[in-house]
Amino acid sequence: MKWDNATWSGFVSKIAAAMLLCCACLALVAGCSSASESSKAESAVANDDDVVFEVEDVSATTPLEEGRVVMTLCGSHDTYVRLGESYIEGGCLVRDRKDGSLTSSVHVTGEVDTSKVGDYTVTYSVLNSDNMLAECDRVVHVVDNLEWDTDGVPVLMYHYVYDPADPPDDLGTNHVSMGELEEQLAWLTSEGFYYPSWAELRAYVDGTHSLPAKSVILSFDDASYGFLDLGVPILEKYQVNATSFTECSRDDIDRVLNDYASPYVMFESHSYAMHHGGGGQGHGGIIYALSEDDLADDLQRACDILGSKAAFAYPFGDVSDASRAAIDRVGILCAVTTENRQVNVGDDYWALPRVRVFGGNSLESYQASVL
Numbered sequence: 476m477k478w479d480n481a482t483w484s485g486f487v488s489k490i491a492a493a494m495l496l497c498c499a500c501l502a503l504v505a506g507c508s509s510a511s512e513s514s515k516a517e518s519a520v521a522n523d524d525d526v527v528f529e530v531e532d533v534s535a536t537t538p539l540e541e542g543r544v545v546m547t548l549c550g551s552h553d554t555y556v557r558l559g560e561s562y563i564e565g566g567c568l569v570r571d572r573k574d575g576s577l578t579s580s581v582h583v584t585g586e587v588d589t590s591k592v593g594d595y596t597v598t599y600s601v602l603n604s605d606n607m608l609a610e611c612d613r614v615v616h617v618v619d620n621l622e623w624d625t626d627g628v629p630v631l632m633y634h635y636v637y638d639p640a641d642p643p644d645d646l647g648t649n650h651v652s653m654g655e656l657e658e659q660l661a662w663l664t665s666e667g668f669y670y671p672s673w674a675e676l677r678a679y680v681d682g683t684h685s686l687p688a689k690s691v692i693l694s695f696d697d698a699s700y701g702f703l704d705l706g707v708p709i710l711e712k713y714q715v716n717a718t719s720f721t722e723c724s725r726d727d728i729d730r731v732l733n734d735y736a737s738p739y740v741m742f743e744s745h746s747y748a749m750h751h752g753g754g755g756q757g758h759g760g761i762i763y764a765l766s767e768d769d770l771a772d773d774l775q776r777a778c779d780i781l782g783s784k785a786a787f788a789y790p791f792g793d794v795s796d797a798s799r800a801a802i803d804r805v806g807i808l809c810a811v812t813t814e815n816r817q818v819n820v821g822d823d824y825w826a827l828p829r830v831r832v833f834g835g836n837s838l839e840s841y842q843a844s845v846l
C-alpha cells in the first residue's frame with residue numbers, strides 16, 4: 476500500500492489524530508541528529524505491500540541550538556511488527572523550548588514492508604520558527620520469530636517517586652522509592668520488555684495487532700516533582716519509555732513541559748481542570764457533574780496544551796457516559812481508569828484498566844503483576 480500525504484492524513488484522523496503526536500528523541504542524544512545544511516527528506520518507492528510516507532522537502536538554514544528541541548518517540552524506539560500485520564505509526568512528540576509543541580508539524584518519512592522480514596527506518600523531521608531542523612529515527616523490525624502476547628498487557632499505574640533519605644510527609648503506597656523504581660526498571664530491561672505506543676495498544680485492543688509477549692506500558696499520574704526530579708532520570712538511565720499524566724491547568728505547566736521534556740517521557744492529559752471532587756458518584760470526581768460539552772472543552776484544552784491526543788487518564792478513575800462521548804468527539808485514542816487488571820483484546824479502549832504499583836511491595840510481587 477502506498478501512502479501519500481493525503482492517505483497519511485486520512486489514516487491519522489481515522490485511528491486518531493493523536494498518533495502523529497507521540498515519539499521521542501532529544502536532538503541532543505544518540506540516535507537523533509540536527510542538520511545545519513539544506514537537507515531533503517526522501518520519499519521511498521513502494522510496491523503494494525509497502526507503507527510509505529511521502530513528505531514535502533524540508534530544509535534548514537540555522538544550526539540547531541543545543542537543548543532547544545526535544546523529540547519523544549512514542550513507544551519503544553525499536554518497534555516490532557509481526558510479519559504480515561500492519562505497521563502502526565506510534566508518532567513523535569516534539570517540544571521546542573521557545574515555540575512550545577511542534578508535534579503537529581512533524582514530517583514522517585520511511586518505508587516499512589511488513590510482508591518481508593527485515594529492519595526498516597522511519598525518520599521524523601521538524602523545523603522550528605528559527606528554521607532549525609531536528610530529526611530522529613525509529614527502527615522498525617518486521618519479524619516472524621517472536622513470542623506474542625496471548626494473555627493481556629499491563630498498563631502500570633504509578634504515582635509518586637521519593638528519596639528515602641528525604642521522605643514526604645504524606646508517604647503512602649502511592650509512593651515508590653528511587654531504589655524500588657530502579658530495581659523494577661533494571662528487571663524490565665534485563666527481561667527485554669517491549670513498551671508499546673498507545674496507538675499500538677489501541678490496535679491490540681481492537682484485535683488487529685500482535686504485541687510481544689513481554690509488553691508493558693508505564694504511566695505515572697499527576698506529574699509530581701518527585702516523579703519529575705527523581706523518576707525521569709531513572710527512566711532515562713534505563714531508556715524506558717513512560718507516560719506522565721498531567722493536569723494542564725496547573726500554574727507551572729509550561730515549566731513542567733519545557734524543563735522536563737525528555738526522549739523517554741510522553742506528557743498526556745489528566746484533564747485540563749477536572750482533578751478535583753464534586754461529582755458525588757464513583758470516587759467523587761467532578762467529572763460526573765459535567766455535561767458532554769463541558770467535558771469536551773476541558774479535554775480539548777488539555778490536548779491543545781500538550782499537542783497530543785494519544786491518551787487520557789480519568790482523574791480518580793471516574794468514567795461517565797458523557798465523558799466517553801466527549802473523548803470520542805475530541806478524538807483521543809485511549810483512556811485509562813484505575814480498575815486494577817491487565818488490558819485484554821476486546822476491552823473498552825476508552826476505559827482501559829491499569830495495574831497499580833504499590834510502594835513498599837517486593838520485587839517479586841511487582842514481577843507477578845507484570846508477567
Ligand SMILES: [Zn+2]
Nearest residue numbers: 696697790791
Ligand atoms: Zn491523579
